[in-house]
């Protein structure tokens with residue numbers, strides 16, 4: 001049977017940074033994100049009797065190597081759960097995520113893949129089970145099962161059965177904007193997977209990072225309910241800076257920032273000094289995302305566009321969770 005699913009990417013306001021189990025992808029800390037309507041992946045999966053291996057097409061190109069392996073390894077989990085170890089599939093995935101914007105397409109990619117594959121192999125899962133499955137493809141992807149503001153509960157159990165996403169507020173709860181600031185040249189030297197591992201193992205700041213999460217989470221959830229952009233923005237910014245501080249204290253130390261990253265941070269701080277409630281957050285790369293309310297759309301866009309080293313600004317609204325096409 002064939003099934004097609006669509007999933008949006010998400011931006012973490014409280015970051016997932018560090019795993020306690022690499023294989024099952026179990027995090028050290030809870031995280032919280034906003035699903036974005038502008039960036040998504042559509043994936044179709046068709047299990048075919050005449051196939052002896054999976055065939056994975058990404059944006060029309062047949063893939064090989066590491067890219068294909070990550071998908072096949074993930075489908076192995078779906079096959080095992082469905083009790084169909086010899087069912088192989090043709091997979092077509094189209095990313096509408098500008099990779100240059102520094103959004104990991106793995107979040108929308110694994111959410112769409114998990115949903116389409118589970119449906120195509122006739123594995124009946126509820127949303128919680130789907131989030132658990134998706135998590136095993138890429139951690140941040142488990143939050144993309146739902147729209148709007150979403151928390152990922154780290155869980156305690158070693159089998160990961162209590163580590164899944166929970167919706168906090170729907171996409172229509174709050175009309176807020178996220179601008180993805182695309183840098184002219186953005187090369188990522190340390191992958192997020194490698195970066196978080198090095199940080200957990202060597203950063204002297206890592207224990208403080210973990211300790212800081214519960215207070216951030218409680219406060220940001222209050223801010224989301226109250227639609228308080230200052231509160232949400234200030235917590236998200238501080239949380240982002242703390243995550244990046246852990247990389248500076250790792251061994252060997254590293255940073256995802258480039259000079260333009262710092263210019264954008266300063267421009268956002270200047271906007272705030274001028275009375276514009278805009279706040280930044282940064283994932284495992286040099287690009288910056290800016291959170292603001294729609295009444296400041298023009299001012300924020302124009303300011304960001306005019307920074308030297310900025311190539312483009314792509315604005316998104318809150319998005320919905322997984323849908324089937």
Ligand code: DP6
Pocket residue numbers: 011012014015016017025031104106137138139140141192193283284
């Ligand atoms: C900095 O979900 O891409 O974006 O679980 O190893 O696939 P894996 O990592 P991934 O890491 C995302 C890290 C982050 C913060 C976040 O999205 O919460």
